Amino acid sequence: MLSLIPLKGFYLSEKRKQIVKVNYLVNQINHYKKTEPNNAEPFIAELYAYQNELIEKTIAVEPVLSWFDSNPAHKVRKLIREKIREKTLILRIKELFAATNMTDIYYQYTGAASLRNLIQQRLELIGDKYQVINLDKGKTPLVRVIGEHNESFVMRFIQLNSREEAAGTSARFAREFLVDFAPIAKPYHLAFIEDDDHEVSFLECSKYYKNGSLDTLFRHLRKQLASNIELGQLVLLYAQQLFEFFIAINQKNIWYTDLKPSNILLDNNDHLIFNDIKGLVISTTKKTTSNRVHISKEYYSPSVYTRDNRINLERLQRQTLANTLYQLACGQLPIQIRINEQNWENAYEFSQEIFQNKIGDYLKNLINLLNMKKAVPMTKLLVETRDFMANRKNYANYEFGVNEDRLGC
Incomplete structure (x- = not known):
């Protein structure tokens, strides 16, 4: 817009x-x-x-x-041309689904390895020259479909809780509530498959982001031997966008619980995009039951659980953000130290070289702040990070405002 x-x-x-x-x-x-x-x-x-x-x-x-x-005029006309191409592609996708009964592949699906073949076979039935490529071998397989004119989109199955769908509180509804919020990608086509009273299944088509994810970007930068200063600056630039993202969705009583570099895509302007909706949770309070959240164990600790075994959504968001920033900075996750059979804590190795300059020191303290139980408002962290980035001449003298009474909470 x-x-x-x-x-x-x-x-x-x-x-x-x-x-x-x-x-x-x-x-x-x-x-x-x-x-x-x-x-x-x-x-x-x-x-x-x-x-x-x-x-x-x-x-x-x-x-x-x-x-x-x-x-400028050329920029605005380019936006319109892209929108025209997008609408044309959406119409073509709907035609493909109708001509191939595409949703029927769900009943032939036998696992991640079968999705690409099933889609390819359906497209070949109508003689169209499409190439189907596997993109993700995770729990939710994802494929890219490329047409003969190089137009492309991605396809995946989505399963959502039947009760939440019926109540209008599923991740799909969360996405609809954020329809005008640019970081949340909107589907090209969402085709209903079935509701078995446990899960509602859909086959979704959405935009392919050729710039990949933050995980891909930082892996490439390390291969190119980017300096620690360059990496640190970039981490803090994206940290600002992540703060803005959380602030905006939380104001609408929506939370994102599965933050990690591989889940964060980049558009053509290097803005962050969230295309996987499973992490979206609608909740008017900061606590919810664990069966409502989709989380990756490597990005949080058991301290996100409350005494009544619910999940503190605010704390979960902060821990996943802390671990995401740490992984972007040094290319690895914190070590999970096992306390007992059910509990562990994340240990960060801040002696690494990337944390041995003023930017790295700021980043280290930011990660520590995000992990504290007594939360600093994200609006404050956003303002402080903006100020820090805007005043590079003050790096040598900058002191990050860690309040001592939060330590050890």
């Missing part, structure tokens, strides 16, 4: 007049971008004709000039 210009100037002033006209045209472009992108072009043409008029007459006001600088 293109941003609007905040209204400024007196009611009849030239400044307000220009802002109102630009905002009107932008609203029209945003509307048609979402519904009928082919109909957006006349408004784009009018918008940039108006820009030329203002410049030729040398009457363009500063808020309007800045908006045009940030949103």
